[in-house]
Amino acid sequence: MTKRPTMSDVARVAGVHKATASRALNPLTSGQVNQATARRVLAAARQLGYTPNATARSLRTSRTHTVGVLIPDLTNPLFPPVVRGIENVLFPRGYTALVANTDNEPDREAAHFEALLGRQADGFILATGRRDHPLLVSAHERGIPAVLVNRGTDDALYPLVTGDDPAGMTAAVDHLVALGHRRIVHLAGPAGLSTGLRRSQAYRHAVAAHELDARLVECESYTADAGERAMVALLTEAGERPTAVVGGNDLIALGALRAIRAAGLRCPEDVSLTGFNDMPFLDELRPALTSVHVPTHELGVEAARLLLEQIEGAPAVAKTISLPLRLVVRDSTAPPS
């Protein structure tokens, strides 16, 4: 294992000073160098197999062409496509995305954030938004470029790219009402997350618009287990059994489905069920799950674009970009029997 050649090596071979080599190698400054000289440098670089040391460059320029992507849970199928969207924008522009999993733990998130900051990330894309998010406040104070995706914060400090949750939720409720349902329950995502809150509020509005009563159980997290627990609780509660359940996301709905079956009920005959996010393979389920489709790839693409704008000097305007959602009706919703 012989050491990698440095720019000084290239300069020596080409018979120039390393400063000249630097200029020749950089497309932006190569105009300052004699064409013939530049060619000599390029040839020397190729011959030696020179690759620039990004660390040294970063130290000098304090730009790393690296962005941190903080994901609350990579095993939630919502997020991988978002990551791909982000990468598809970043990579061609010479940026690398550093993806980190926070497991929904603020401590872990903070640790990752600091680690990435120490590695001089040029900016951040956070899918980990909680409504109250001290990390973001301090980041904003330090002037760090960032964009939120999917989940927002209460104080808008940074741009947010998200799906149009209210419209999606309204579409789901309207669909159930059109089928004839009157007792529609919402298994809500955590109220500490903007999506949980927004969807809950939209649910309340939507049922109110049909003059129905709202009934809502909050899940501790966006997971199947939490959804199952909430549904079990709901089924053992007093009062009339609901005929339709609106899940805060698909995982919650899957958990609910388990509970419904465990209680000896059938879906959709006894209980209709909808999810949210339209994660992959929902139509392989039986019943195939009706869900609200979220353009995850686009979410990532837009977020990456906004971040690049900021990195390149645009101020961090806290605008919200909300992308349209679409209800995908499958087999888990049917008229009440």
Add this chain to the structure above:
Amino acid sequence: MTKRPTMSDVARVAGVHKATASRALNPLTSGQVNQATARRVLAAARQLGYTPNATARSLRTSRTHTVGVLIPDLTNPLFPPVVRGIENVLFPRGYTALVANTDNEPDREAAHFEALLGRQADGFILATGRRDHPLLVSAHERGIPAVLVNRGTDDALYPLVTGDDPAGMTAAVDHLVALGHRRIVHLAGPAGLSTGLRRSQAYRHAVAAHELDARLVECESYTADAGERAMVALLTEAGERPTAVVGGNDLIALGALRAIRAAGLRCPEDVSLTGFNDMPFLDELRPALTSVHVPTHELGVEAARLLLEQIEGAPAVAKTISLPLRLVVRDSTAPPS
């Protein structure tokens, strides 16, 4: 936005030379500094909110505490848990995992690899193994630490952590035979991937052991679409219809399930079906898919451990660690009717 404090700032506040500050701040060298002085430095650092500049440190030490993780397809549910396993080992040891998606494209993989190398990654974990993998040869020549996970290469240059595919495949075939199946087909993963090849070979051995004929269709990729196409092709072929299908992985099996249904057949009554990998939510399917469980998290954990060993100086022994697999029988397999 005021600049981050540097070590010189800390040193000035503490009234020492920056070299002393450096030693005081580093737990490994803090013994070389008077306790009282060290405390002063620590206090100054805390007061200023000092965080070390990892870039500068890396430049000097040529260690970045960063490892590149190359994943062929993050949207394949097999991989996110592997990534978590990797992170769970790396993070507590002060390493950051840089996850990159290669979309199964060698060019994209090479680009990511070079980019990460330019950023001085200390090592790599590759889940992108193809049996012929030029990138790895050159990496090995350059003495770069790396570990393969899940998929291997023909020439063993690096350690490989993988599931015991032959045992898993044998268990699946034995299970089908025990149910009474005689015409068992394998929808194989790409033969260009070690897992595809290994599982195919194991399939051949397993059916031969029961004195049955092997029949095998290779899918172009480990995706549901490829599986569906292969199954359609199989069903339109001449000859007796198989009573059982062994998918090269779960996605292929899902695609096969689509084709089976589209052909008006039922699973498991007309055709039994097994998957491989046991990705999440398989038991929410109807029929719940019988599959071979792979300890994905453990795969990541082991790979990360091996990589750390290498980074810390152990030679890159091309040993293979193979973790036991377990057949999970669900509802998609039944005796032939």
Add this chain to the structure above:
DNA sequence: GCTCGTACTGCAATCGGTTGCGGTCGACTT
């Protein structure tokens, strides 16, 4: 023939840490 401008290139500082080496000083040995 002298000045001026232009094109090119080299010098050296700089980014923010790490580390080998050497110097100072007090305590301890003999």
Add this chain to the structure above:
DNA sequence: AAGTCGACCGCAACCGATTGCAGTACGAGC
């Protein structure tokens, strides 16, 4: 009292690039 030894700390080089500034050379202009 001289010598020895550690403990502690500072000096300065170094990692590999980028970049402001200055210097050189050469041609053009007058």
